[in-house]
Amino acid sequence: xxxxxSELSHWWTLLGIAVMLVCIRGQRxxxxxxxxxxLRPVSLVLIFFLCACAEPARYIVISEDAKDVRWEHTGxxxxxxxxxxxxxxxxxxxxxxxxxxxKYEGKQKDVGDPIAGVLYHLIRADYHAANELLHKHEDxxxxxxxxxxxxxxxxxxxxxxxxxxxxxxxxxxxxxxQPCAIGRTIIQLRIxxxxxxx
Amino acid sequence: MTHIWIIGMMIVLLxxxxxxxxxxxxxxxxxxxxxxxxxxxxxxxxQGGTVKIGxxxxxxxxxxxxxxxxxxxxVLPLIFLNVWKYDYESxxxxxxxxxxxxxxxRESFIDELNRTxxxxxxxxxxxxxxxxxxxxxxxxxxxxxxxxxxxxVYAFVWGQYTSAxxxxxxxxxxxxxxxxxxxxxxxxxxxxxxAGILKGKNLQLGDYTTAMIEAMSLAIKxxxxxxxxxxxxx
Numbered sequence: 001x002x003x004x005x006s007e008l009s010h011w012w013t014l015l016g017i018a019v020m021l022v023c024i025r026g027q028r029x030x031x032x033x034x035x036x037x038x039l040r041p042v043s044l045v046l047i048f049f050l051c052a053c054a055e056p057a058r059y060i061v062i063s064e065d066a067k068d069v070r071w072e073h074t075g076x077x078x079x080x081x082x083x084x085x086x087x088x089x090x091x092x093x094x095x096x097x098x099x100x101x102x103k104y105e106g107k108q109k110d111v112g113d114p115i116a117g118v119l120y121h122l123i124r125a126d127y128h129a130a131n132e133l134l135h136k137h138e139d140x141x142x143x144x145x146x147x148x149x150x151x152x153x154x155x156x157x158x159x160x161x162x163x164x165x166x167x168x169x170x171x172x173x174x175x176x177x178q179p180c181a182i183g184r185t186i187i188q189l190r191i192x193x194x195x196x197x198x
Numbered sequence: 199m200t201h202i203w204i205i206g207m208m209i210v211l212l213x214x215x216x217x218x219x220x221x222x223x224x225x226x227x228x229x230x231x232x233x234x235x236x237x238x239x240x241x242x243x244x245q246g247g248t249v250k251i252g253x254x255x256x257x258x259x260x261x262x263x264x265x266x267x268x269x270x271x272x273v274l275p276l277i278f279l280n281v282w283k284y285d286y287e288s289x290x291x292x293x294x295x296x297x298x299x300x301x302x303x304r305e306s307f308i309d310e311l312n313r314t315x316x317x318x319x320x321x322x323x324x325x326x327x328x329x330x331x332x333x334x335x336x337x338x339x340x341x342x343x344x345x346x347x348x349x350x351v352y353a354f355v356w357g358q359y360t361s362a363x364x365x366x367x368x369x370x371x372x373x374x375x376x377x378x379x380x381x382x383x384x385x386x387x388x389x390x391x392x393a394g395i396l397k398g399k400n401l402q403l404g405d406y407t408t409a410m411i412e413a414m415s416l417a418i419k420x421x422x423x424x425x426x427x428x429x430x431x432x
Contacts, residue, residue: 165233168234172236175237184237191235195233198402
């Protein structure tokens with residue numbers, strides 16, 4: 001696992017601003033050809049699309065045996081599934097950016113699997129829907145996923161404000177059951193984030 | 199022109215000479231809970247014996263509220279080139295801790311005992327008895343502030359940089375273990391915790407209170423693990 005805490009989206013934004021400034025600066029002193037007049041706004045739109053597409057997803061679903069887990073952003077959170085559960089939800093795995101999630105939304109028709117259903121709402125940051133579905137299918141979701149989701153949704157304030165010590169207690173319950181080491185490492189990180197949350 | 203002078207001198211006076219009061223205010227403005235994750239390996243199986251807590255005393259190891267003390271200062275006021283550097287030392291106060299820290303130390307010790315101890319914790323009679331006294335908390339929590347103001351007649355350059363940390367906390371306890379009234383061991387045990395350095399443009403000094411609480415939480419965790427390890431050697 002590569003732990004690279006650089007804020008990728010910020011770099012993309014900075015790059016976009018830099019290119020915009022170059023374009024704007026170039027417009028002032030020189031007469032612009034018709035081709036450039038069209039190309040410049042188009043390139044700006046493309047840059048903004050690029051920025052939006054590269055925006056990292058907050059929640060990323062991975063399999064227990066995933067080998068190329070990229071941890072690029074401190075805001076990234078991983079939900080680690082056992083091999084069997086990951087086999088039931090192959091399309092949900094490793095959606096690293098918001099554009100990956102949008103592509104998944106485009107092709108997904110029916111979510112029959114309760115785990116996939118909750119995770120679908122979670123990766124789209126619809127925490128209230130995820131929480132509702134989690135409560136509805138609680139008995140059909142394995143304990144290691146259920147405890148982690150409960151803690152994460154408490155962190156996201158899907159229910160009324162849960163005090164930090166209660167959230168840590170929920171993470172403690174999830175910690176004991178995590179199938180992969182990264183799941184436990186992430187819990188430590190989340191507790192640190194919880195402390196510094198303002 | 200006069201305005202630039204006035205603004206420049208005000209910046210130097212207000213930022214370079216900002217004292218301990220503003221730092222103390224920032225640190226006292228934040229509160230947090232002592233809390234940590236029990237991640238030590240669970241005892242595979244209990245041996246069947248029990249351990250009870252004879253006495254658990256936590257002295258007033260923290261000052262009532264967070265303090266900041268100036269350790270050293272350096273100011274070079276040359277009008278056209280002004281440089282300043284201040285070093286402070288802060289200390290966590292109990293008012294910044296939301297939960298009862300004495301109760302937290304006791305409860306977290308029992309949790310650790312239940313988790314990793316080879317003896318089970320007993321509230322009533324136990325095969326062995328431990329007396330604990332938390333007698334001191336040492337905390338090194340530095341804050342560094344430096345800056346410059348360069349006055350170039352028609353313009354000025356000004357910059358200030360603050361960094362805080364790392365926080366090193368040490369919790370010191372006396373532990374006495376007894377069996378049938380006979381002392382098995384009596385020793386001083388330490389727990390250490392460290393929280394990272396805070397720096398950068400977005401630094402909010404209030405976060406440093408959180409860092410001190412984090413270091414203290416980790417030191418308590420380390421102490422609890424040490425004590426239970428010692429009990430397990432019996």
